[in-house]
Amino acid sequence: LSICSRTVEPLEYYRRFLKENCRPDGRELGEFRTTTVNIGKCLRSITTADGSALVKLGNTTVICGVKAELAAPAVDSANKGYIVPNVELPSLCAERFRSGPPGEEAQAASQFIADVIENSQMIVKEDLCIANGKLAWVLYCDIICLDYDGNLLDASVFALLAALKNVQLPLVTINEETGLSEVNLKQKNPLIIRKHPVATSFAVFDDTLLIVDPTAEEEDLATGTVTVVTDEEGRLCSVHKPGGSPLTGAKLQDCITRAITRHKEVKKLIDKVIKSITPK
Amino acid sequence: SVSPGDTSVLAGLYGPAEAKLSKELPDRAALEVLLRPKVGLPGVLERSREQLLRQTCEAVVLGVLHPRTAISLVLQVLSDAGSLLSCCLNAACMALLDAGLPLAALFCGVTCALQPDGTILLDPTARQEQDARAILTFAIASSERKVLMATTKGSCSVEEMQQCLAAAQRAANTIFQFYRDSVRRRYSKS
Numbered sequence: 001l002s003i004c005s006r007t008v009e010p011l012e013y014y015r016r017f018l019k020e021n022c023r024p025d026g027r028e029l030g031e032f033r034t035t036t037v038n039i040g041k042c043l044r045s046i047t048t049a050d051g052s053a054l055v056k057l058g059n060t061t062v063i064c065g066v067k068a069e070l071a072a073p074a075v076d077s078a079n080k081g082y083i084v085p086n087v088e089l090p091s092l093c094a095e096r097f098r099s100g101p102p103g104e105e106a107q108a109a110s111q112f113i114a115d116v117i118e119n120s121q122m123i124v125k126e127d128l129c130i131a132n133g134k135l136a137w138v139l140y141c142d143i144i145c146l147d148y149d150g151n152l153l154d155a156s157v158f159a160l161l162a163a164l165k166n167v168q169l170p171l172v173t174i175n176e177e178t179g180l181s182e183v184n185l186k187q188k189n190p191l192i193i194r195k196h197p198v199a200t201s202f203a204v205f206d207d208t209l210l211i212v213d214p215t216a217e218e219e220d221l222a223t224g225t226v227t228v229v230t231d232e233e234g235r236l237c238s239v240h241k242p243g244g245s246p247l248t249g250a251k252l253q254d255c256i257t258r259a260i261t262r263h264k265e266v267k268k269l270i271d272k273v274i275k276s277i278t279p280k
Numbered sequence: 281s282v283s284p285g286d287t288s289v290l291a292g293l294y295g296p297a298e299a300k301l302s303k304e305l306p307d308r309a310a311l312e313v314l315l316r317p318k319v320g321l322p323g324v325l326e327r328s329r330e331q332l333l334r335q336t337c338e339a340v341v342l343g344v345l346h347p348r349t350a351i352s353l354v355l356q357v358l359s360d361a362g363s364l365l366s367c368c369l370n371a372a373c374m375a376l377l378d379a380g381l382p383l384a385a386l387f388c389g390v391t392c393a394l395q396p397d398g399t400i401l402l403d404p405t406a407r408q409e410q411d412a413r414a415i416l417t418f419a420i421a422s423s424e425r426k427v428l429m430a431t432t433k434g435s436c437s438v439e440e441m442q443q444c445l446a447a448a449q450r451a452a453n454t455i456f457q458f459y460r461d462s463v464r465r466r467y468s469k470s
Contacts, residue, residue, distance in 0.1 A: 104327055111328035119414075119435050224339065226430075237435045243335025243419070246385070246426030249445050256438055 011221055018209055025215070030258065032213045033058030035269060037158065040166045040277050051167030051191075055159040058215065059149035064159035065142050066167050070181060073129060073136040081128020081136035085113040087143045087156055094148035094216065109152060112240060113143065116157055116229050120197040120237035123164065127192050130172050135181055137169065150215040153227050153240075157199040158266065165274055167191045195231040198266045199238075200259035202226045207245040212258065226252070228259035232267060286361035286405075291371035293379045295351030303350060308343035311351045315368065318357045329365060333372055336419050336429045342382040351381070362406040363391040365417045365431065370455065377463060386422040387429075388455035390448040391415060394436055400444055402451050416444045420452040 006013045006024075017024055027033070038054040049065035073080055087109040091099045102110075117123065128137040141163065143156045168188035174181050203214035203222035214222060224244015229237040236256065241247070296309050303310050313334040315326045337353065353375060355368050369389025376383060393404035393412035401408055409415055414434035421428045427445065436444075 104331055107324045107327035108331040111324045114324075115433065119433060121435070224335075231435065235435045235437050236432065236441055239416075239430045239432045239441065241427065241430040242332045243337070243339050243429050245339055246421040246423070246428045248424070248426050249442060249449075252427060252430070252445070253438070253442065256441075 010217070014205075014218070014221055018205060018211075023211065023218070027213075029209070029211045032262065032265075033060075033215075035158070035266070037162050037269065037273050039162050039273055049163075050169070051163045051165075053159050053162030053166060055155050055162065057151055057155045057158070057213065059147055060145070060151055060155050061147040062143060062145050062152070062155040062159045064144075064156070064163040066163045067140045067142075068167065068169055069138045069140065070130075070135055070172065070183075071138045073133060077125070078133035079129045080125035082138040083114075083117055083123055083125070083128070083141065084138065085117065085141040085143065085160065086110055087113060087145075087152075089145050089148065089152075093145045097148070105152075108242075109143075109156060112153060112227075112238075113141075113156055113160060116197055116199070116238055117160075120195045120229065120231050122161070122193055122195045122197055122231075123191065124194060130181070131174050135172065135174065139164075139167070148216060150217070150219045151201050151213050154199045154201050154213070157197060157229065158270075161193075161196060161198070162270060162273070164191055164193055165270065195233075195237075196267060196270070197229045197231050197237045198259075198263040199227055199229045200255075200262045202228075202255050202258075204245050204247065210251065210255065212262075226255050228255050230256070230259050230263045232263065234260055286359055287363055287367045288358035289364070289367045289371040290356045290358055291368075291375035292354045292356075293351070293375040293381075294354070295379070296346040296349035296381075297352075299348060299350035304348045305343075307347050309341065309346040309349045309351050311338050311341060311343065312353070313337065313372075314352070314354045316354070316356045318360060329368065332365070332429055332431060333368060336369065336387060337372060337376065339428055340383050340385050340387055340421070341376065342384055345382050360406070362409050363403045363417075365389060366391040366403070366419075369417075369419050369429070374459065374462065377459065378466075384423075386456060386459060387419045388422075388452050388459070389417060389419050390451050390455070391417045392444040392448055394434070394440055394444065398440070400440075400447050402447060414440070416441065416448075418445060418448045420449055422452075422456055425449040425452055 036056045050068045051066040054063045089097045089106045091097050171184045171187040202210050204224035227240040313330045315330050366389030393401045394414040396413050414436040417431045419429035
């Protein structure tokens, strides 16, 4: 009779569940946790931000606030605005994150989000330009994790997408005589979002088993992770496999097909939430 | 140091050495990667690349043979003319080989650029990278040519990704042959 304790031998404990094709929290290997999303001011996400969203993926809670400011475009790209994402993992979300300068995980996540925005072209920087060479929008996207229970990247991308869909930019005109900008707060237009990227993360166990949407415990025990970002046309915006156990091309293909299915579910959820908050 | 074309990266490996108490792991070696760009201070991009390199190296280095030690890999970019990440990967692997660390497999870095017309270019120059629709970098392991690390820039279709992966796996053979030749040359002199 072997007694496997969750704290003493976590890997053995997990292996017993994986043999039966399920996980300790009752999910199947390919099942996602319940996803809930709160968008916008009327649902009390962030009232001071131009766009905000709160996403819960099981216990992982991520909030995204988008603030729009005006700035002069860069000299070499006079018709482009800026999008500046920043992912923060404050010490309140998990005990392994200490307060102080952003750690490697936060910086890598920020870079990942910046890459996803760039690769998927969800917001074209030319759309953010108001006057060529003089004025453009800067969108500061702050993604803060409030509770870390694994799968940060999926939740962050989802929160970013939901928050951006919620952003309303006021109309800005440049006064011809004075050369100053005039902001018309009464007239607001939504941001043009061309693509809707959705991230799906997998954890690799013992070099062979792939499980979807890992919790923090599963991520610690996993031998590798894969994140696939797809858009609505089934195109790959990003395949992010930062090291970890080697995978064959076929296994990678399996991940991609599952990511495409997940995209459809997430898109439906976002559309439902957006429809429920637009006043008609 | 490794230089395909004009891209040049210098790699220095230190270890297994004594680790600081805060960083030591009880059952395996703690791997640390530092990537220094040619100009400026390391920023968020370098941090994310360091994470990619670190996890790739952790997957091949048999860290369990050296518990409570630290292995530091320092990479200095000498010149960048395209395919920088795969150059760093190759430099890292050769440094691991040179240091004589126990490895489960070798790995090599291959960059593929997808041109707007659909052709696949391996090891693109900076110019080709700029014109490309998508750039995919893979770290291919020497055992069964499995994928150790994958990063993409730009978007592509699933079939195109599979084609790039197949091309990268074929190119990996050339790179592993280069490793063998370099090591043979180094040890035949002394």
